[in-house]
Amino acid sequence: MAAKSYNIPELDKKLADRRYHLSDTNPEFTQKILKTSRTIANMCYQCGTCTGSCPSAPRSSYRIRLFMRRCVLGLENEALTDPDLWLCTTCYSCTDRCPRDIAPTDVIMAMRNLAFKRDIVPKNFLQTVQLIYTSGHGVPNNDVNRAARTKLGLPADPPTTHSYPEFIKGIQKIMDHYELKENADRILKGD
Amino acid sequence: MAENTEPRIGVFVCHCGTNIAGSLSIDDVVNYAKTLPYVAVADQYQYMCSTPGQKKIDDAIKEHNLTGVVVAACSPRLHEPTFRTATKEGGLNPFRFEMANIREQNSWVHMHGMWDEATQKAKDQVRMAVAKAAKLEDLVPKSVPVEKTAMVVGGGVAGMQAALDLASAGIKTYLIERTPTIGGRMSQLDKTFPTLDCSQCILTPKMVDVGRHPNIEMMTYTEVEKVEGYIGNFDVTLRKKARGVLTPKEATAKGIVGGGCNGCGDCSAVCPVIKPNPFEMGMAPRKAIYIYHAQVMPLIYTVDFDSCVKCGLCVEACGEKKAIDLEMQDEFITVKVGTAVLATGYELFPVENKREWGYKQFDNVINALEFERLICASGPTGGHLVRPSDGKTPMKVGFVLCAGSRDNTGIGKPYCSRFCCMYSLKHAHQIMEKIPGAVAYLFYMDIRSFGKMYEEFYYRIQHEGAKFIRGRVANVLEDKETKNLHVYTEDTLLGRPVDVEVDLLVLAAAVQPNEGANDLRKKFGVSASQDGWMLEAHPKLNPCGTTTAGVFLAGVCQGPKDIPDTVAQAEGAASAASIPIHMGEVELEPYFAMCIDELCAGCGMCVNLCPYSALSLGEKNGRTVMVVTEAKCKGCGTCGGFCPGGAIKMQHFTTPQIAAQIDAFFAGGEQ
Numbered sequence: 057m058a059a060k061s062y063n064i065p066e067l068d069k070k071l072a073d074r075r076y077h078l079s080d081t082n083p084e085f086t087q088k089i090l091k092t093s094r095t096i097a098n099m100c101y102q103c104g105t106c107t108g109s110c111p112s113a114p115r116s117s118y119r120i121r122l123f124m125r126r127c128v129l130g131l132e133n134e135a136l137t138d139p140d141l142w143l144c145t146t147c148y149s150c151t152d153r154c155p156r157d158i159a160p161t162d163v164i165m166a167m168r169n170l171a172f173k174r175d176i177v178p179k180n181f182l183q184t185v186q187l188i189y190t191s192g193h194g195v196p197n198n199d200v201n202r203a204a205r206t207k208l209g210l211p212a213d214p215p216t217t218h219s220y221p222e223f224i225k226g227i228q229k230i231m232d233h234y235e236l237k238e239n240a241d242r243i244l245k246g247d
Numbered sequence: 248m249a250e251n252t253e254p255r256i257g258v259f260v261c262h263c264g265t266n267i268a269g270s271l272s273i274d275d276v277v278n279y280a281k282t283l284p285y286v287a288v289a290d291q292y293q294y295m296c297s298t299p300g301q302k303k304i305d306d307a308i309k310e311h312n313l314t315g316v317v318v319a320a321c322s323p324r325l326h327e328p329t330f331r332t333a334t335k336e337g338g339l340n341p342f343r344f345e346m347a348n349i350r351e352q353n354s355w356v357h358m359h360g361m362w363d364e365a366t367q368k369a370k371d372q373v374r375m376a377v378a379k380a381a382k383l384e385d386l387v388p389k390s391v392p393v394e395k396t397a398m399v400v401g402g403g404v405a406g407m408q409a410a411l412d413l414a415s416a417g418i419k420t421y422l423i424e425r426t427p428t429i430g431g432r433m434s435q436l437d438k439t440f441p442t443l444d445c446s447q448c449i450l451t452p453k454m455v456d457v458g459r460h461p462n463i464e465m466m467t468y469t470e471v472e473k474v475e476g477y478i479g480n481f482d483v484t485l486r487k488k489a490r491g492v493l494t495p496k497e498a499t500a501k502g503i504v505g506g507g508c509n510g511c512g513d514c515s516a517v518c519p520v521i522k523p524n525p526f527e528m529g530m531a532p533r534k535a536i537y538i539y540h541a542q543v544m545p546l547i548y549t550v551d552f553d554s555c556v557k558c559g560l561c562v563e564a565c566g567e568k569k570a571i572d573l574e575m576q577d578e579f580i581t582v583k584v585g586t587a588v589l590a591t592g593y594e595l596f597p598v599e600n601k602r603e604w605g606y607k608q609f610d611n612v613i614n615a616l617e618f619e620r621l622i623c624a625s626g627p628t629g630g631h632l633v634r635p636s637d638g639k640t641p642m643k644v645g646f647v648l649c650a651g652s653r654d655n656t657g658i659g660k661p662y663c664s665r666f667c668c669m670y671s672l673k674h675a676h677q678i679m680e681k682i683p684g685a686v687a688y689l690f691y692m693d694i695r696s697f698g699k700m701y702e703e704f705y706y707r708i709q710h711e712g713a714k715f716i717r718g719r720v721a722n723v724l725e726d727k728e729t730k731n732l733h734v735y736t737e738d739t740l741l742g743r744p745v746d747v748e749v750d751l752l753v754l755a756a757a758v759q760p761n762e763g764a765n766d767l768r769k770k771f772g773v774s775a776s777q778d779g780w781m782l783e784a785h786p787k788l789n790p791c792g793t794t795t796a797g798v799f800l801a802g803v804c805q806g807p808k809d810i811p812d813t814v815a816q817a818e819g820a821a822s823a824a825s826i827p828i829h830m831g832e833v834e835l836e837p838y839f840a841m842c843i844d845e846l847c848a849g850c851g852m853c854v855n856l857c858p859y860s861a862l863s864l865g866e867k868n869g870r871t872v873m874v875v876t877e878a879k880c881k882g883c884g885t886c887g888g889f890c891p892g893g894a895i896k897m898q899h900f901t902t903p904q905i906a907a908q909i910d911a912f913f914a915g916g917e918q
Contacts, residue, residue, distance in 0.1 A: 102739060103649075103718065103739070104717070104718035104721070104738075105719045105736070107737035107739075107744055108718060108719070108721025108722070108735050108744060108745075109721040109722060113744045114746075119742055121739060121742075122742070149721075155653060155654040155655065155656060157655045157657070
């Protein structure tokens with residue numbers, strides 16, 4: 057319901073209706089998450105074990121329980137546009153401990169996939185895509201690392217695409233199949 | 248009914264409201280039934296089980312001179328008795344009735360968009376039922392006398408109550424308990440919610456009543472070894488475990504005048520072997536010759552032969568009473584009982600399996616039964632709550648609710664353990680009452696205070712200052728210096744992660760069936776439900792009965808319940824168990840095997856196949872033939888299916904009847 061306006065933008069924003077309405081919910085969103093995450097995301101009973109286990113929660117505004125709630129209710133926009141979605145470290149502590157045997161981490165991954173489809177991805181994630189495309193590594197080797205490895209008696213470069221660059225082509229082929237690099241370039245360019 | 252007449256069958260199709268009529272065409276089925284051979288009348292009604300529905304059967308039998316009745320409705324488990332009665336009212340033998348289950352086996356499983364297929368299936372079912380009904384025969388149930396004694400297995404509050412009720416109703420009752428004393432879990436508790444009655448104070452009088460009751464034969468330190476027979480006539484073999492100590496009665500029987508154990512405890516005082524006392528959750532010592540606690544019933548010592556070194560000091564200390572026999576062996580006794588009540592109770596699930604809460608890793612994490620013993624005035628600390636690491640009084644105590652309950656991971660239990668919320672509230676009250684300034688933190692998902700005066704108790708405990716944090720505990724870490732515990736969870740109401748440092752943490756562990764309960768229920772032929780507890784006959788309408796006639800359930804062995812519910816169920820089970828005994832005889836369904844003597848070759852191969860030992864060989868008219876003890880036969884059909892000569896007839900499931908059904912299915916139908 058539209059509230060009376062005071063014609064003061066700041067006040068209007070403060071006094072805006074914060075209730076969620078059934079029109080904000082999209083039942084298909086829950087179904088999409090179930091399909092993509094392959095976990096019984098609709099079965100969350102909001103006990104808080106996930107957030108209690110989360111290493112990100114004490115130091116950020118990220119609350120995985122809230123994302124589970126949004127999934128159950130189908131609050132698609134609220135879930136996909138919340139920048140906290142990208143604060144999960146994917147440590148899987150919540151998945152280990154969830155008493156309903158849900159994998160909340162996989163729910164987050166599913167939501168990130170759906171957000172990507174709407175071009176909602178933080179810059180650093182897109183830059184990681186570009187790095188993987190060019191080097192095969194999200195975090196490529198650097199001089200500090202090389203020195204540390206040499207000091208430990210290891211080869212300066214690990215036995216990955218750094219030592220076998222001929223395999224980068226294969227990685228690129230996979231990424232091209234999903235148009236990952238293409239989309240990352242496009243979104244970054246648009247910014 | 249005259250023999251040799253053409254069968255005349257009446258078919259009645261039930262709508263069951265929309266349960267059946269909503270998924271298939273009743274009219275089509277009725278019209279189809281009219282075309283079937285032998286069908287004299289076909290009709291339908293909204294609820295066949297109602298009085299007008301049953302009247303239809305009654306009237307049709309008389310009007311059409313029917314020889315058999317078919318009702319196409321729900322499962323025979325629900326309404327076979329109803330329609331048998333209606334058939335009998337109409338003047339037919341009640342076993343002239345056959346049921347086609349078109350609800351559970353049809354409409355309920357073909358609910359969505361399978362109208363034509365479901366209708367077709369219902370027609371098949373009716374055709375098969377009619378084929379059998381045409382071949383049904385008159386049968387007469389067999390009555391067997393009921394032994395006027397009962398048995399109660401388990402001496403906790405449920406078993407004690409059931410035994411007292413049965414005994415007070417004039418029935419001799421054996422109360423079997425596998426530990427050395429009756430009392431069960433309730434005797435381990437300090438106080439009971441929500442009244443805060445002292446548990447021992449209200450239980451001990453009952454224990455004494457049980458011990459004194461002239462109709463109760465209390466057998467402690469005894470286990471059920473074997474169960475044979477059936478309702479009215481169970482032969483139960485008991486293993487009376489070697490106790491090493493004679494009761495005054497046993498001593499007198501052995502000619503030791505004035506001897507036997509009087510509970511003085513002189514033996515225990517000199518015993519050199521020290522073991523943990525399971526009654527105190529292992530937190531206090533006991534000797535190899537011991538009693539659990541001062542109020543045990545019977546007050547007779549027990550030798551733990553697993554730890555006894557047979558030094559003989561106790562025998563010397565006992566002296567002239569000559570109560571101790573260190574060479575005692577287990578004894579087997581068989582008793583005959585009419586009915587039995589199982590009341591085997593529960594144990595805590597091994598909460599250390601949920602590793603994140605640190606039980607058995609950190610000193611100051613204890614389970615709720617350990618808390619009960621530590622706060623109990625007769626417990627190892629005299630009721631002074633201390634923390635295990637340093638014996639100090641805890642000022643901040645955390646309570647982890649749903650510790651393993653409501654857990655679908657496969658490690659915990661999927662069900663709610665039902666009394667943990669309430670006893671944790673009670674625990675919170677106890678620490679705040681006993682330790683001035685102490686604070687209780689309850690970590691919960693939901694507070695389920697469902698019973699009479701329970702929600703009021705929750706209100707009271709919150710008023711007393713307990714802190715409720717809505718969040719299931721994610722993990723617990725120990726401060727290595729102070730041995731304090733950090734409890735991590737999310738305050739889901741604030742949406743903030745919390746780290747609460749407590750001195751002592753109590754886990755309200757989930758409950759599970761007692762060890763051995765599974766073996767016991769199999770001996771009595773009782774099923775288990777999906778969650779492992781014993782299965783009642785019907786969750787709403789027969790919660791004390793089981794699918795084995797004459798065997799009843801009381802207390803937590805059937806599912807978690809608090810003391811009021813346990814006692815109520817025990818009284819229900821006792822009442823149900825007393826009915827057959829007071830009736831004096833029970834009717835057995837006449838489904839037993841019958842030997843056709845002319846065909847029997849007397850080979851005896853069926854005798855060993857019978858799982859119920861109901862068959863034997865005997866002489867009849869100078870020939871050796873098989874003889875059925877009808878009361879023992881359950882009509883399983885093992886012998887009938889095997890007999891190479893086709894000499895065994897399974898009543899109500901005869902070969903011609905079953906063959907007719909199969910023929911009707913394959914050969915009949917709309918071509």
